[in-house]
Amino acid sequence: MRTAYRVETVRNAERELMARLPEGTLMRRAAAGLAATCAGLLRDRRGRVSGARVVLLVGSGDNGGDALYAGALLAGRSARVSVVRLAPARTHAAGLAALLDAGGRIADATDTPADAVVAGADLVLDGITGIGGHGGLRPEAVPLVRAARASGAVVVAVDLPSGVTADSGEVAGEAVRADVTVTFGTYKPGLLIDPAREHAGVLRLVDIGLGPLLPPVPDLEVLQHADVARLLPEPAGESDKYRRGVIGIVAGSARYPGAAVLAVAGALRGGAGAVRYVGPGGDAVIARFPETLVHEGPPSKAGRVQAWAVGPGLGDEPGTAEPLASDVLASDVPVLVDADGLRLLDAATVRARSAPTLLTPHAGEAAALLGVPREEVEAGRLAAVRELASRYGATVLLKGSTTLIATPDPTAPVRVNPTGTPWLATAGSGDILSGLAGSLLATGLPTHDAAAAAAYLHGLAARLKSRGAPVSALDVADGLPAAWRNVRGEA
Ligand SMILES: NC(=O)C1=CN([C@@H]2O[C@H](COP(=O)(O)OP(=O)(O)OC[C@H]3O[C@@H](n4cnc5c(N)ncnc54)[C@H](O)[C@@H]3O)[C@@H](O)[C@H]2O)[C@@H](O)CC1
Numbered sequence: 001m002r003t004a005y006r007v008e009t010v011r012n013a014e015r016e017l018m019a020r021l022p023e024g025t026l027m028r029r030a031a032a033g034l035a036a037t038c039a040g041l042l043r044d045r046r047g048r049v050s051g052a053r054v055v056l057l058v059g060s061g062d063n064g065g066d067a068l069y070a071g072a073l074l075a076g077r078s079a080r081v082s083v084v085r086l087a088p089a090r091t092h093a094a095g096l097a098a099l100l101d102a103g104g105r106i107a108d109a110t111d112t113p114a115d116a117v118v119a120g121a122d123l124v125l126d127g128i129t130g131i132g133g134h135g136g137l138r139p140e141a142v143p144l145v146r147a148a149r150a151s152g153a154v155v156v157a158v159d160l161p162s163g164v165t166a167d168s169g170e171v172a173g174e175a176v177r178a179d180v181t182v183t184f185g186t187y188k189p190g191l192l193i194d195p196a197r198e199h200a201g202v203l204r205l206v207d208i209g210l211g212p213l214l215p216p217v218p219d220l221e222v223l224q225h226a227d228v229a230r231l232l233p234e235p236a237g238e239s240d241k242y243r244r245g246v247i248g249i250v251a252g253s254a255r256y257p258g259a260a261v262l263a264v265a266g267a268l269r270g271g272a273g274a275v276r277y278v279g280p281g282g283d284a285v286i287a288r289f290p291e292t293l294v295h296e297g298p299p300s301k302a303g304r305v306q307a308w309a310v311g312p313g314l315g316d317e318p319g320t321a322e323p324l325a326s327d328v329l330a331s332d333v334p335v336l337v338d339a340d341g342l343r344l345l346d347a348a349t350v351r352a353r354s355a356p357t358l359l360t361p362h363a364g365e366a367a368a369l370l371g372v373p374r375e376e377v378e379a380g381r382l383a384a385v386r387e388l389a390s391r392y393g394a395t396v397l398l399k400g401s402t403t404l405i406a407t408p409d410p411t412a413p414v415r416v417n418p419t420g421t422p423w424l425a426t427a428g429s430g431d432i433l434s435g436l437a438g439s440l441l442a443t444g445l446p447t448h449d450a451a452a453a454a455a456y457l458h459g460l461a462a463r464l465k466s467r468g469a470p471v472s473a474l475d476v477a478d479g480l481p482a483a484w485r486n487v488r489g490e491a
């Protein structure tokens with residue numbers, strides 16, 4: 001499991017650790033890790049460190065100090081290192097002295113155009129701001145950062161790409177786009193959540209000894225194969241279909257019969273022992289998946305289910321969609337609400353439910369629920385998912401380039417799904433996810449675990465099926481057994 005902590009927590013832990021160690025130890029550890037990564041990148045690029053051209057962009061804080069000490073280490077290995085100071089009077093003095101001692105030189109951009117400053121560089125180190133930064137890049141930094149990006153040099157961000165918001169992943173204005181980000185002590189939320197994540201490139205974590213001083217509960221967690229493998233249900237010898245769980249799917253409409261088929265396709269690969277279908281798409285479902293138990297009447301009369309998934313393609317006809325959704329929400333088993341089900345959703349009804357509820361909106365649906373523009377959700381995904389979870393008293397899976405999962409407990413970590421791929425942005429893939437997550441809920445997994453495992457398998461299935469080519473929603477469903485085996489480490 002990867003974990004991330006917000007700035008205040010990182011600073012507290014750093015303070016405690018610094019009090020136990022000789023002055024400067026942490027920065028030296030950080031700089032050593034940073035220099036080692038840079039040296040590796042330079043060797044990959046040109047075979048050796050000696051003679052490589054390295055440009056440091058250095059701001060006014062300790063982030064610049066890290067860059068300067070790392071620059072000094074590289075200069076000590078005969079790299080040609082120059083520093084561009086963005087706030088010359090407030091540059092980390094000891095770091096600058098170390099760099100100059102090691103043979104580095106000052107190349108401030110005052111009289112030189114930005115592209116000339118970075119011309120010919122093999123590597124540009126972004127030490128403008130780290131966890132102390134606020135707002136986007138200042139105007140004087142923008143041309144340098146753009147020139148660095150355009151120069152063909154490898155851009156390495158120190159701790160965070162400057163200009164991104166460490167705690168939220170928001171990007172206010174312009175920010176550095178790094179190829180690699182070397183971060184210290186722990187990941188920060190912004191490194192894992194879009195849009196900031198896209199600015200970070202490949203992440204490297206340098207251990208500076210912070211681990212034991214960080215609280216046990218992180219702000220963010222990213223499950224990996226082993227974590228998901230532990231969650232996946234395994235049928236016992238004496239299992240029957242009811243013990244494995246029955247998932248009820250309420251999806252599809254005369255207008256969108258395909259959504260019913262897709263949600264069932266996901267549900268059949270989610271570990272439940274049986275899939276019941278209720279809604280107007282029964283014929284289409286049976287034609288494709290004869291193993292489905294189709295029911296004509298209201299969900300409450302459909303027989304035993306351990307969880308419901310309601311909403312995909314339900315349409316907006318008041319006479320059909322609404323009664324189906326209300327009937328499901330009145331049940332006392334876990335309910336997943338997606339798509340058209342979300343449009344009909346009332347917070348008080350969800351809060352009053354006796355069993356857990358899982359909402360799976362994309363950014364547009366989340367925006368409608370929150371009453372804000374879609375762009376606001378996309379720019380501030382973490383705040384949006386937390387606010388929805390708190391308002392609805394539900395677990396919320398916010399789909400998107402980085403899918404986030406929040407529970408109603410504001411102190412619990414938000415989960416970030418790492419397996420997503422842009423190929424998943426295809427019609428119907430959300431319907432597969434609904435069925436899959438509902439099915440995992442029906443097997444008895446806690447809501448946030450069902451959500452996290454479903455998002456993980458769904459993304460992985462798309463990757464395995466896609467291998468760089470477009471995939472359809474049904475391809476994703478077909479890829480789920482392979483994803484499941486892959487997570488378990490089976491061939
Ligand atoms: N505290 C510690 O023990 C350690 C800190 N380390 C480094 O120190 C960094 C934090 O250092 P600081 O607290 O000095 O903060 P930063 O270096 O991140 O930035 C603070 C400085 O930048 C200015 N600033 C803020 N926003 C700006 C913007 N948008 N554009 C330009 N300037 C801006 C502020 O006025 C302040 O002078 C970490 O990110 C990490 O790189 C590492 O050396 C590891 C150890």
Ligand SMILES: [K+]
Pocket residue numbers: 063126127128129130157158159160161162
């Ligand atoms: K930085």
